[in-house]
Amino acid sequence: MTELFRAENLTMQFGGLTAVSGFDLSLCRGEIVGLIGPNGAGKTTVFNMIAGYYTPSEGKILFEGKVLNGKKAHEITKLGIARTFQNIRLFPDLKVIENIMLAYHCRIRSSFFGAVFHFPLYRREEEEMMRKAMLLLNEVGLAESAEEQSSSLPYGKQRKLEIARALGTGPKLLLLDEPAAGMNPSETQELLDLILRLKEDFGLTILLIEHDMKFVMRICERIKVLDYGITIAEGTPLEIQKDPKVIEAYLGEVRTC
């Protein structure tokens, strides 16, 4: 398997606070890797660095051989890294289908003049956006809600919509920030199936943050554990479950009497 993404010695300092230090990660194409750790361990900070919201204080991020440091969030999205957010961030007053169509907007070639005066190129592109958005909605099972306002969808569907919107940007690497948060067991199961299916259909590589351990253990091929910004363990789900350092980070030190 070829390498798609590599982070070397990533460090993020906010003033005197070091949120993440010496973070290394290599992702091969087609992998699903989990990033876990207690609250405040720096998981989302890692995402924000990769997605271009923070500029790392130290270290290097490589994606398909290109250095991402210093690139803006929208540029990184165009290069092929899409993300979802811990707290769902849809565009509430826009329709479901418009939320998805917007994901294609970053790749249209029409100028805004073309859009205002309905040049043939724009018309074609708009139809194409609509068609692709509809396909994507079908794929995640939201086609019948296409004309609804996104804020009127139930929570589980909003999650799916956010994932679909991220897919609309045409990513190779998908960053999912707590996709299963707030879901009941059957919804979680459904989401798990969906993610696995999308991964195959779109040829994705996935990096995900999750607190639901069952979910992580079942979906991830490899797991990385962060605590206080430092990587404390790395390995297969089975290895992680037995790792004493991980148990300590989550449950506290084991006291022997």
Add this chain to the structure above:
Amino acid sequence: MDPHRKRNQALSLAAIAVVAAVLYFADSGASDYQIRILNNCAIFAALAVSYNLINGVTGQFSLGPNAFLAIGAYTSALLTMSPLEKELSFIIDPVIWPLNEIQTPFYVSLLAAGSVSALFGLLMGFPVFRVRGDYLAIVTLGFGEVVRVVANNTQSVTNGPLGLKGIEAHTDLWWTSGFALATVFFVGRLVRSSYGMALKAIRYDETAAEAIGINTFWHKMLAFIVSAFFAGIGGGLLAHLITTISPSLFTFFLTFNLLIIIVLGGLGSTTGAVLAALLVTWGGEALRFVEEPMQIGPLDIPGIPGMRMVIFSLLLVLMMIFARQGIMGTREFSWNAVFSGIRRLQRGPGKAK
């Protein structure tokens, strides 16, 4: 897409024809005062629509449209005034080259007004969009003042506080209504396109907009420049309507008026901006009586100039309390909505679902 597209287009054309007919008769039959009000209505409708693009649709609280209006007004006035007129007007300092030799037709001066204003929008956009929210409001407010103060002090370009007099009254009903129509068409189409959706996305959640690859800086800039372009032309039309301009015309008060209009109409709604512009402009005239001396029973009230603004301010306060969405909220007028409204009425209120 829309099965009623043909019908809707026909209805829109019919509506435009009706308005054109009304304007035609107004042009020949109405008094100067009435025509003046109609002109003001049309110009302010267009200004409100363009201002709403940046403030309402894109959600960037700009307080600087008076700057663009001033730039547009001065640009077009300086271009249409004859060299002789300028020589006579600029009594303290003569006007600089090439303005002292240039004279262009009205339409050229309007295009120049829009372009110069858009260029200023572009230059202003770089510092302005480095900040967000309240800070953006303050920075744009500052630029509005800067333009006014510069106009006051560049004697050899703007004639300073003396202002420009004797501008020919080129602006008529056809210019203003044509401009209003063009602005509504352009901005309306822009808002409905994927560019417009991207602007709305920036208003709702800039972080999420970035995440799906929208270059938020340039999209905000786009809205700002388009807004500045139309405000510049509006300024040009205004200058050739009132025929006398001076820096004191373009104070923050003008921005405040436009702000009332777009808030009243519903931030983000082009339809609302037009309706509110008509309402406020016409209402401003209709309310003139409150500034005249009155006798209510035993009370003898002397005329209080500025009373109208008190009423508008109260209106704004009441709206913020009871109807924060304004007239239209973020909705837009559409023939389909009208027809489904009629159908609902026919079915009767009881059966309506």
